[in-house]
Amino acid sequence: MAWARSSWERKWAFMGLSGSHNQTAIALGPNGMKALGRLGVYEALDDELAFRNCSGYPMVYSRFYRAHLQQALVTHVKPETIHLRKAFQSVESLPDTDELLISFTDESTTTADVLLGADGIQSAVRRSFVPSSAPKWTGWVAFRSVFDAKLVEHIPGVLDEAYHWWGPDRTFFSSKLGKNQFTIVGGNYTDPNAPDAPFKDATWNSDGDLAVFKEYYKDWHPAIRQMIDASPYTRLYPNTFASSLDTWVHGNGQVTYAGDAAHAHGGAFAAGGSLALDDAWAFSRAILTAYPPGSPKPSKAVITQALRLYEATRKPHTDRVLSTVHANNENAIKRLGQVENDEQLRERMKKRADPFWIHEHEVDKVFDQVLAENTQTSQARL
Template sequence: MVESDKLRILVVGAGVAGLAVAIALKKHEGVDVQIYERATQLQEIGASIALGPNGMRTLEKLGVLEALDDEVAFRKSSGYPIIYRHWKTNEVVSVDKHHGEIEYRHRTSRFYRAHLQQALLAHVDTAHIHLGKAFASVCEAMNTDDLTISFDDGSTVSADILLGADGIRSAVRRSFVPHSAPKWTGWGAFRSVFDAKLVEHIDGVLDEACHWWGPDRTFFASRLGKDLFTIVDASWNSEGNLQILKDYYKDWHPAIRQMIDASPYTKLYPNTFASSLDTWIHGNGRVTFAGDAAHAHGGAFAAGGSLALDDAYAFALAITHFCPSGSSKPSKSTITGALRL
């Protein structure tokens, strides 16, 4: 098919959702997906990320099978997604359970975010990823049906569909819904990712994903893939400092204090969320969102990664339904119908 006859989809953001869209549509001969990312390089940043059974199934549908491997994804030995423990006594208070029969490879898994991104990147032609491109604006071109997307460096690109997959601070979302800037929940999360060998002397911590609940703060710890370990400590109005972290948890169970002592560093991330949108369809029916750009829950449900994958896959299914391989480029009204599906 001639390039000019293809449906041009411009994705802002090379995160989980953006990469998944490119993978889901890469075999569609009538679609051209290009990703524009504000970062100048894709590097190992971020902390841990969990995927539930829905996210793991979507990875499998996308063909990203290496992400289902035990080397990359950590699954708990008990099969429970999370075990909840008392902050002082360490006794098990309750457990999360999968609903129904879940195949092993689809069980809730925990990753180092960079490893999941690398697995997705391996399935995307890097020629379709454009770095150092910060979204500035979008408008309808004069005398054509094109969308014109502008970037901070002054460059412009034409497309038929714009998908904002640029996270909780989505510039695409703000351009249509200016009041949708993320809001602070009042909580902060200390996050650390380090070599699991540093905590292997602490009994039982490498076997499960555990969440300790206290009167006004929590503590989460889990192994990740590739022999990494993470601790996530949520406190009200916190500062990112190891000594402060140690002081916050000085009265907690010894296992927790040992994990904090083993951590070589900590970083503070403010816990934010974005209010729900009245609609995900903008730009005269040709602009939409995926992942945290569409629905940022603030990390409360550990569902953001799975939802980003599901959004991407659903978007690809809608495009394929309205624009099957071998068909001509869809009209503006057909595109709107696909995005509303």
Template sequence: MTDSSKLQIAIIGAGIAGLGAAIALKHHPAIDVQVYEKASELREIGASIALGPNGMRTLDRLGVQNALDDEVAFRNKSRYPMIYRHWKTNEIVSTDSHAGEVEYRHLTSRFYRAHLQEALAKHIDPSKIHLSKSFQSVAFDAATKKLIITFTDGTTATADIILGADGIHSPVRTFFVPTSSTAWTGWVAFRSVFPISHVAHIKDLPDEANHFWGPDRTFFVSKLGRDLFTVVGSYQADPNAPDAPYKDSTWNSDGNVDTIREFYKDWSPLVRQIVDAVPHTRVYPNSAAHPLETWVLGNGKVTLAGDAAHAHGGAFAAGGSLALDDAWAFASSILHVFPVDAKKKPTEAEIQKALRIYERTRKPHTDRVMRVVHENNLKKIAQYSEGKKLESDEQLRARIKNRADPSWIHEHDVQAAFAQAVAAEAAGRGASNEQARL
């Protein structure tokens, strides 16, 4: 039950961003946070997920210590965020490194998504999470100055602020910006998570997260927490081809292990052994959208987080960390205009100020991420297009070694960005006048 005497914040979506934001705001005595989730049970759809040092630091900042535990977070013992191997020889061609000093608990980690969501959910009062609530629309009540949320089951809820954290195909985003729907990039991932016992017999099984690169696809393997193992195969097609395989596939649909065995039949014996041991796989078509002009929507009282805000398709394995930094920045922006010791609720102008600060903190960074993602997607389509001659082994090795350094994404300092956004707002620099209206 919502409390209208408090600042009412409705979070649409109980994924990483939504739960993170709810955790960050839960200690304010005059803020009432309610989370609305379309699923009938609180469970993460997906396979493995990586968090870089920025995401791990934000988990720590939020007090989600249980997610930092080695039981659920797998870290490479070498401390390398990623190890890159040759598809045919298995040799290590290159590695990523952390750019700055990173404590052990903040090292790049891999999780089974369900474990991470479970760890986050333990920090929220279950009565604050409402299941089977699929977003339909929002209206503004001029008399009460409240947002009225309608769900597909006909029920409604009121809020002073809405945070749309409802995923890459976000109904909240497309309600306010109908042109912001996603499009398939042509890339498809085949993800599998299973007990490590299925592959424990394989000699030289990598005991760290490894990314094998081949001329026309990649292959990722890693241990996960609680004795699990993950395998991710891939396929790239031209998304504009009318007969492109997987053009009509859906997220988290059943896959065929024989398909990935065919994909990797010419790879190294080690890769083939791993693929042969995979008990099942699921299909995840990659989608992306272009950056929004503004994140401040709905009379300045609605904003977005996670994939809903920056639908970049999970490139760089950065989606989880971006979502957590969004959650922290959103909550910090609210708390900036409405601190714990505030005597009265924030005005509409103060709410709009908070959402502007949030946008200033996050959007420049995520826009840059999305620009790079779109450029890379176009390069992949050109590289793997039908009939195009595949690169030589020398060219492949050069591509691995000369890949872009992703540390600017994985070690982004959201606290410094927030401080800069607060200062810019105070100075009145570049305030947006392009707020979308209901």
């Protein structure tokens, strides 16, 4: 885990995962790529870093090796503001200064005016305020790996496009990534409440068994079997999700969340990265709208106003995402054990919902609408 402090005259702390433990692929839709452009991370828009499939479907707009995207992002942050290996422990308000005192498990502390918890799906910041918000296992365990694309170049067509194969009880995904990397993702779905559910005790990013992975896809297309054979390893990632929070603003109005810490949707629709980037952009706009650089130290009321503006911009959209994910997970569990022929599978795929509204979401437009509504409400009260 890492935390970063802004270089502004006022102070705010960002609690986030360093990401070194999660060496997987990450996808960005059009909204995520737009956010990178707004943030000035132009090197991440380069074709060398991101693989862009030729189909043009929003769900598979561009794909990165996670570490490459992180490296591009970190070049835009002053090194002296990032502190690694700082696990969050607690936060409390200091009434004399209206600041937050943030404590870490190594017994060090820091102070800030605002705390943004972006520390992942198991967010310690979120759970310190909402203990019941721990995510639950969906029953899905992903087998994932990233390796040199040269290992699959002998398989016709697999380097040309990102592919998503659907079967009655499981799926398989493959895609080239930037800098000549390649990823495959398969897995197993089971009832998470079954006492004998396979992988119910699996941990994130733990060693997987290639023999088990191959067994799951032994009757699938030869290209899929060849890609699994080419993979030098596989790792396990149990999928989890959580219900939406009643509010994103805690800590006397000075604490909020972003990314999976705010909306633990379990990675559905390959939307997590884009949702987090839209969070970051909306948060920065809210902060800068409430108190631009050079303005006096803000009051707690102004800070809370900024965080409410951020919440009103993002929460309705991510709540809709979570609601859709929960419904899909329930349907997947209901299908377990049912026999589905090819025609029935094709029909189910044709009727599945189009997630364009997730990947084409215009966060700037929503922010401007919320800001205008808040301004009108404030004027009406005068």
